[in-house]
Amino acid sequence: MINWAKKQGGRKANVLFGLWAVLLTAPWVWASGFSLNDQCPPSFALDSNNQCQLRNLYQFYDSLQDQGLGGLKTALPDHRDDFSPQQIDLGRLLFFDPVLSGDKDLSCANCHNPAQGFSDGMARSVGASGQVHSRSAPTLWNSAFLKSLLWDARANSLEQQALGPLFSEIEMANTPKQLLTNLNQVEAYPALFAQAFPSSEDALVIANITTALAAFQSSLISLNSPYDRYAHGDRKALNPEQLEGLNVFRSFVARCSQCHTPPLFTNQQVAVIGTPEPEGMARDIGAQATFGAERLRGGFKVPTLRNIALTAPYMHSGRFATLRGAAEFYTKGRGHAVPEGEELLLHWHISEPNLTATELDRLVDFMGALSDESFMPKIPEQVPSGLLN
Ligand code: HEC
Ligand code: HEC
Incomplete structure (x- = not known):
């Protein structure tokens, strides 16, 4: 399954074999028309462990040897880039899918809209129940580099942060049990999770949802302004x-x-x-x-x-x-x-x-002069739940 797209470019026999592999191993993925990308987003290179590694000119700089802290040629801080292309792509679908919210009507992208710098244009965000948040939605560009998240620095990882909006009354107002039920009811998701997390026995679990979301967000690189x-x-x-x-x-x-x-x-x-x-x-x-x-x-x-x-x-x-x-x-x-x-x-x-x-x-x-959206991810025309609004 994972190599199918690659095999398309290869010999015909491989294509047929790949097709059979799809039909046999993941019939739901195929039937639902959703499959995950096996290539890394731009600015990432695929390594031999099927993980996307960031490639950027700033990686050639060394803050200590060059111009010192804050200079033009300052190195980038540590970042997250140990995700597979499939995890990043699953995260992309989840990010835009309103099925993640309790009422199935609010996705991450509603408040982190790619067309508005992954923010929402509002002073303070409005959640599922119409409640006004006390804070504004930050951009998600370059969140791969952040050691702490949220305005008050109360989350230490993208995975930990995602649990906030998913289960907060004033954001997506879901519960862990309901979230898993909702995703299991969507034809494509169980197989897509199995494809993105091949070593998990039960792939559709909360930890893999937050990993996939973190993978997608870590791919939002804006360093070409x-x-x-x-x-x-x-x-x-x-x-x-x-x-x-x-x-x-x-x-x-x-x-x-x-x-x-x-x-x-x-x-x-x-x-x-x-x-x-x-x-x-x-x-x-x-x-x-x-x-x-x-x-x-x-x-x-x-x-x-x-x-x-x-x-x-x-x-x-x-x-x-x-x-x-x-x-x-x-x-x-x-x-x-x-x-x-x-x-x-x-x-x-x-x-x-x-x-x-x-x-x-x-x-x-x-x-x-700090604007750059050249690595804007592909916005799905539709998400597996069919609920994209
Ligand atoms: C002492 C550290 C500090 C200095 C110096 C500083 N900032 Fe800030 N900046 C912050 C903090 C902290 C915030 C967020 C404050 C808040 O939300 O109440 C912020 C927020 C901002 C924002 C809004 C960002 C957003 O996403 O809403 C802009 C724009 C900004 N600063 C520009 C500047 C400019 C221009 C200067 C120089 C004149 C400057 N800052 C100097 C710490 C600093
Ligand atoms: C109702 C609007 C809303 C929704 C839906 C929402 N967010 Fe947010 N997001 C916010 C607001 C507001 C903040 C700032 C909250 C704070 O700092 O206390 C935030 C902060 C964040 C941050 C921290 C960024 C930083 O620089 O510190 C990340 C990451 C994030 N959201 C990701 C997500 C993901 C992933 C989802 C979907 C699972 C999501 N958000 C859904 C409004 C929203």
Whole structure:
């Protein structure tokens, strides 16, 4: 089954053998018209263990030997790439399939929409029951590199994170038992799981659902923006405005790159910067809850700025509608948005940069040079449940 597509290119006898193998071993997959890709997504190479390995120019750089932390030629942090093509492809189908939610009407892609930078264009997401989430949906581009997930850094892996939306009342509102029942009732899924997890005796289990979702999300690589081409030596890749913006961004006056460190444009740390909450809403204590540390009250994980021009509105609760508004926040004075009487231990890199209107415009130009969707995955025309809306 796994090699069928490859065998198509080979001798006719092989094609016939492959076809029989499909019919004999996985009749449901064949009958349902769904089969899994045996090739890795772009920017990954298939190794001899049938695993997709990331291939990227940044892997040639060494932060210590080259320009130091945050320079143009900084190496990438560790990442997840030990998944098979079949697992990635199954994850893709699951990601878009509303059958994963309790009411079978909400998929991961509803809130992480590829057309909106894998976010949802809303300040705060709306879940299955119409309940409004307290936070905004982050992009999923480059999540393969993240050591901790969610605004408050409370998940340590993509697998652990996926359990959140699946079983949360305000997101997909499913239960483990119901989820397995729903998937087992879809003709294609049991065989697709068996194909993606050939060594599992019972392949359709929660752990394999979260592995497949993690596999797909880890394949969303965005490292080919105009900024990246500039970093790799194409001096014309950034226009003069963007270049000026890069220089403001990495200046010790603006200090953006101290936290939004290249090449991911996040140093993956939690920082308290004192962004305002939506009108009338209490302070989201953020990472204080995760680490039980008072000093992290109102602290959030530094978000990546990759594809940031596509994911408005901004900050954990979508408080700023535009990138200009988000950039302006930093120059309005340290702690200006913290209500009187409230104590927040602001990060030392939150200062008083006094950026001019032009410098703010250039920062916006530069952030626009971080867009790259060249490895956009194929969006399924239909999912195995037939429920794609
Ligand atoms: C109702 C909308 C909604 C749905 C459905 C949803 N998410 Fe999310 N997602 C969010 C919000 C909101 C956050 C931020 C929550 C937080 O930080 O507390 C988030 C955060 C994440 C993150 C963390 C990203 C980061 O950079 O930290 C990942 C990964 C993720 N979601 C994956 C998924 C997957 C996989 C599914 C499907 C199983 C899914 N989401 C379904 C709204 C949604
Ligand atoms: C001290 C670390 C730090 C510095 C310095 C910093 N940021 Fe941030 N940035 C953060 C954190 C943390 C958040 C998330 C805060 C929140 O959601 O409340 C954030 C959020 C953002 C966002 C919104 C991202 C999103 O996905 O919604 C943008 C845009 C941004 N920063 C741009 C900048 C620019 C431009 C500068 C320089 C003027 C800068 N940052 C300096 C830590 C920092």
